[in-house]
Amino acid sequence: MLQCFDLGIVAYERALAWQEILLKKRELGEEGDMLLLLEHPPVFTLGRGGKAQHLLRPRQVPVYRVGRGGDVTFHGPGQLVGYPIIALTGHRRDVHAYLRALETVLIMTLRLYGLEACRRDGLTGVWVGEEKIASIGVGVRRWVTYHGFALNVDPDLSYFADIVPCGLAGVRMTSMARLLGGPVPLAAVKRRVAEIFARQLGYQEMIWRRNLLPLDSKTSIIAPSL
Numbered sequence: 572m573l574q575c576f577d578l579g580i581v582a583y584e585r586a587l588a589w590q591e592i593l594l595k596k597r598e599l600g601e602e603g604d605m606l607l608l609l610e611h612p613p614v615f616t617l618g619r620g621g622k623a624q625h626l627l628r629p630r631q632v633p634v635y636r637v638g639r640g641g642d643v644t645f646h647g648p649g650q651l652v653g654y655p656i657i658a659l660t661g662h663r664r665d666v667h668a669y670l671r672a673l674e675t676v677l678i679m680t681l682r683l684y685g686l687e688a689c690r691r692d693g694l695t696g697v698w699v700g701e702e703k704i705a706s707i708g709v710g711v712r713r714w715v716t717y718h719g720f721a722l723n724v725d726p727d728l729s730y731f732a733d734i735v736p737c738g739l740a741g742v743r744m745t746s747m748a749r750l751l752g753g754p755v756p757l758a759a760v761k762r763r764v765a766e767i768f769a770r771q772l773g774y775q776e777m778i779w780r781r782n783l784l785p786l787d788s789k790t791s792i793i794a795p796s797l
């Protein structure tokens with residue numbers, strides 16, 4: 572069974588705290604597999620190997636270095652962020668296959684909106700034509716995943732001009748709203764992503780939850796800022 576959480580807009584440091592707590596609980600078998608779906612206030616993050624020089628002219632927003640793969644990216648309102656906290660057991664114990672599964676989930680979601688998305692050889696993420704629409708950066712600890720994916724539904728794309736997105740010089744970021752020429756309800760995209768994720772990863776049942784209780788909402792595990 573997959574538990575899906577619709578969490579609204581969550582400060583990045585709080586989402587990090589929740590992931591750390593839930594990751595530990597999943598490692599110990601105290602919780603089952605979970606998918607956290609949310610948005611963040613504007614924030615830049617760098618993965619384990621991210622280069623600080625890829626922050627070109629960051630605005631007055633937080634910057635975090637975190638334990639995911641990948642380089643620098645932006646999160647903000649209008650971008651659907653997914654953090655799967657799942658155990659890679661049995662036939663799923665393959666990180667590369669897991670990354671490809673996340674790409675497939677996003678590609679299939681975009682196709683429901685008439686957008687022909689694709690992978691690119693040697694790169695992680697999802698493109699529509701020459702433009703990148705979704706970024707993926709995961710962490711795995713004791714075969715339990717955290718961090719995840721970010722799909723540009725209708726964020727402020729101007730923030731991406733302040734960085735070298737994903738460390739790829741010259742890459743242009745896009746969004747569903749930009750490509751479709753109008754607003755895209757993020758709530759509907761969220762539901763479709765969750766349904767396709769559950770099906771693609773082989774869950775027999777999916778349930779929705781509105782909050783992460785009994786977690787202490789005041790818990791704060793802050794990643795080092797740059």
